[in-house]
Amino acid sequence: MHQRQRPHRNPLRAHQHRSPPRTRVASSTAALLIVILGGLGGLAGLTGCAGGDERGGAPGTPGAAGLGDPYFPHLGNGGYDVTHYGLTLDYAPATGRLDATAEITARATHALSTFNLDLAGLTVGRVTVDGARAGVRRAGTELTLRPRADIGRGATFRTVVRYSGVPRTLTGADRTREGWLRSGERSVALGQPTGSMAWFPGNHHPSDKAAYDIRITVPEGRQAISNGELTSERTAGGRTAFGWHCAEPMASYLATVAVGPYRTAYRTKTSRGSTGPTGSTGGIPVHTAVDPTVAADSAGLLARIPAVMKWGEKTFGPYPFSSTGVIIGRPGDADYNLETQNRPFLPGPGGTGILVHELAHQWFGNSVTPKSWRDMWLSEGFAEYAEWLWAESMDGVPARRAFDRAYADDENWAFPPAEPPTAADISARPVYGRGAMVLHQLRLAVGDDAFFALVRGWTRAHRHGNASTADFTAFAQRRTDRDLTALWDAWLYGSEKPPPPDA
16 A cells, blocks of 8 residues: 555655544444445436336335445445446546546446445546446546346446546545646556546446456647557547556556656566566566656666566465556655556655555455455555565564564554554554564564464465455464464554563
């Protein structure tokens, strides 16, 4: 995940901290009630035909207008799983206007009479489901769609939404900027945790991952960078269309589009385990995009990518995606770094630790994605611990030294990492620092051989999936054949600061 709270994540904001939480979210039970009522309330005011499932089977019922996430109960939508997003975006940097079409392919998990999409701002035009005009009702960030015929359970259906306008920059619960961030004629889309709804409609919860094809048209001379592989680049009439394909499942908060005068480099892959003259790493293509104003200062960081990737594969297991790289913008383009899939976004060049952290997220957070935002420590704790392990492996600095610093930092003890108290806390220090301490304590408890085998087994078992804290603790206990209850109680869930370890 992006390092919003961590001091080194944004060099320009070192030692600045988030504002205190403003409100405490509702309990899980209340959140679920809200979701159910919201789904039922979405029926009113829709056009279209009611009735049974014309494809056969039981009559459809409304899909829920949220998945009951502990911190964002209305985020995501029930009743279907998205398998593919096809986004066609025509963007005018001078005005910030976006004219777009989203083609969403999904499978119904129960018979649907209506279903919802998340979208913040923007004007919705024509909407179709399987080629037929659908009724649309809008309330806040919820679009409730009524297809002409009910959708049968298990059926695959295709929704096309045409929309336009100037995408918003949203303010998160921790008061940081997300969504569509515009700096003059440069822009970048950063979606964690809810910002992706600012630029395309979808099922915007991390538990619903999908493949993506993103086509962005911008004025000739501009670059448009996204996730996955560049499949096409065509210029006509003074505008260039870039096509990007992301085959591996991706949570929507990891999708990005960066538009600007980037200098790009694509290094084709070589044989596995070698770095050829093109500069690829271990057979994994490297695609980088750097703002020209920071190109000179970024050269050293770009040169470290092959070494970090080689170390990451040795430590965490096979790299889970088809390419890697980084997007480096200008300071001020964003307030933090974000592990956007395949190539993280950095607002200006940073140190090697930042690169290690964000590339580690490709395993932890991007491939193995939290089931809910409560499970963020599984993403951030692992990425922070990756920095400790890198310093130990490459610089001879024992991980215990970083552990001692984290243990002495009072901010890490504000709450247990597995139980952030509010939405504003899911990127706070305990999720990072104390999350990393949990992993170090696990390593001490089971020994290095068992620990690193466990880590590689974890990334393999949940590759391209979602996992919860309960999944991890059960996996660790099963894999090591140890009762680790006392460790979890003290370090992962405990409200008190445990005594320092002896070793």
